[in-house]
Amino acid sequence: MTDLPAPLPPPVVAGLPLTALAPMQDVTDLTFMRVIAHYGAPDYFFTEFFRVHSQSRLEKHIVRCLDDNTTGRPIFAQVIGEDLEQLVRTARELQQHPIAGIDLNLGCPAPKVYKKNVGGGLLRDLAHVDRILGALRAATPGGLFTVKMRIGFDDTTPFEPMLDLVNAHRVDLLSVHGRTVKEMYRSRVHYDFIARAVQRVRCPVLANGNVTSAPRAVAILRETGAAGVMIGRHAIRNPWIFRQCRELFHPPPALQSTTEPSSLPATAGATSPACFRPTxxxxxxxxxxxxxxxxxxxxxxxxxxxxxxxxxxxxxxxxxxxxxxxxxxxxxxxxxxxxxxxxxxxxxxxxxxxxxxxxxxxxxxxxxxxxxxxxxxxxxxxxx
Ligand SMILES: Cc1cc2nc3c(=O)[nH]c(=O)nc-3n(C[C@H](O)[C@H](O)[C@H](O)COP(=O)(O)O)c2cc1C
Incomplete structure (x- = not known):
């Protein structure tokens, strides 16, 4: 078995920081992805989560996103669950569909979800997360396996051990929402933790949480060193945001293929006349x-x-x-x-x-x- 990371799907414009539409239950369905793609697609889409348990079957309306994807962009299929056997079964079933990879939800803060020890609830049981990551990594041979996490449950104690698990199981892409589960959506976002994740893990990191605009994306990339941004609610408000990000990230510095934000040109983030401003x-x-x-x-x-x-x-x-x-x-x-x-x-x-x-x-x-x-x-x- 090789330790070489699997390559991520090519972005819309090579050399620029990555952009992704965050998974949002009841929002990021096929129709919404198509609408977003119409105004300026992100590099990657993620489905809302597939619930995984002993009776679960792939939800048809989410599968439709994958099978009827006309956005031109790759879609990661997100799963939420804690039963190893069922997670592996689901990952295998999903790989029969055109997916970019399997994404594991380690962040959902809804009490009815985390009380079942899934989503953000799993951050209280890293020994079990270890088993899940091992099982899903083994169930995705040659494919991409990604994780979306919050920075802790009540507090940030699990944060660094969780990052070590990400490395141990050779996760291919990590999205970090810079809040604990208990912080829901109410607190400020702890971008310093996202910066720590970037330092500690070997895979690219997407910075998530309150990336409210393209200039903020540039500032957050500079602050965190992340490989890209994942944007959720602010893409509903402003579906042009991914296009604007690319316009502000552009042009990539000459002769550099890295997506390191340090490679953002000095002018990136400044109000640019070239950046589309919706009326x-x-x-x-x-x-x-x-x-x-x-x-x-x-x-x-x-x-x-x-x-x-x-x-x-x-x-x-x-x-x-x-x-x-x-x-x-x-x-x-x-x-x-x-x-x-x-x-x-x-x-x-x-x-x-x-x-x-x-x-x-x-x-x-x-x-x-x-x-x-x-x-x-x-x-x-x-x-x-
Ligand atoms: C309505 C709604 C549904 C969400 N559903 C999911 C989900 O299915 N899976 C997931 O990982 N995160 C989910 N999230 C969290 C988002 O992916 C994202 O982490 C969060 O909104 C912070 O990013 P933002 O500030 O760009 O919105 C949801 C968020 C919202 C607002």
Whole structure:
């Protein structure tokens, strides 16, 4: 058996830091991946997690992402579970489909998930993680095996031992969401831990958590030394973000093929006239595109409108600083009402540029993203 790392799929532009759309349950389905690819695909996609247990079967709607992938970009299939035999069975089944690799979820913070000792819950039992990584590595011969982790459960005690397991099992790519499980989405992101992961593991690291814009991506890459960024919620708000990242990362320094962020040109991250800046009119088009793309025959309008609100909760963070768009949008119950709200906020000034960063205090999901008082006003370690 060779110790040489398997090569990652080629990125959109060789030599630039990597970009990935973060896996998001009920969001990153085939339709959403296609919509994102329309506005500027990331280098890699990840599916939402396949649940793995003794009765599990590959969820058909997630398999569809793989079998009907027309994005032109590779998709990693994410699994969540703790039963070795079932994880191996699932990994083998998934390898019958066109996947870039198998990704293990070691980060999900939902209590109903971590209480079953899966996702982020596994960070409390590294002896079992060791067994899982060994089993999945062995079940992916010649293929890519990747991990997405948080930096700990209650605290960061498991962080470095976890990184040593990543090395021991020759994980091919590591995505680090720089928060503990208990920090949910409320705290600042600990980019210093991502930098420590970059120093300690032998595989490329994707920095994840509050990569809110392309300039922030550049700043986070500089701070952490990561090989790339993984972006979730902020790609829902701004589907042009991967295109903007490439525009800001570009041009790669002459004669260097490394993706080390130290290779980012000195000007990368500065506001660049070459970087696409979406307007309110672009956002209005995006919403219409999303509405049309996510329409499913037989699904009542009211249900479809409530699905749209999941996306618009994020879009609204860049529309107005008072949160009026969000409040009005959340009250809409029909397509006509929803688009009346959009038109009222977006059409009077169609050339208005959307905010680069989400407006402070405009919270997409108040029940899990409202900062704890201790974190309120405390800056991230990065200020882009
Ligand atoms: C609605 C939603 C669903 C998510 N589902 C998953 C998932 O299935 N697997 C996973 O590893 N992470 C999941 N995450 C976490 C994201 O992948 C990502 O780590 C997190 O949102 C932080 O990145 P961001 O600040 O760019 O959004 C989810 C996040 C959100 C908001």
């Amino acid at each position: 309110f009119a672009d956002v209005r088009d995006y919403i219409a595109h999303l509405y049309q793309a996510t329409q499913t025959p037989g699904i009542p309008e009211r249900i479809h409108v409530s699905k749209m609100k999941k996306y618009l909760n994020f879009v609204g963070q860049a529309v107005d600083p008072t949160g009026a768009f969000l409040r009005e949008m959340r009250r809409a119950e029909s397509e006509a009402e929803l688009f009346r709200v959009c038109d009222r906020h977006l059409l009077p000034e169609p050339a208005h540029l959307i905010a680069d960063e989400p407006y402070e205090g405009v919270i997409a999901r108040p029940n899990c993203e409202t900062p704890h008082p201790a974190d309120r006003g405390s800056p991230e370690t990065i200020s882009a």
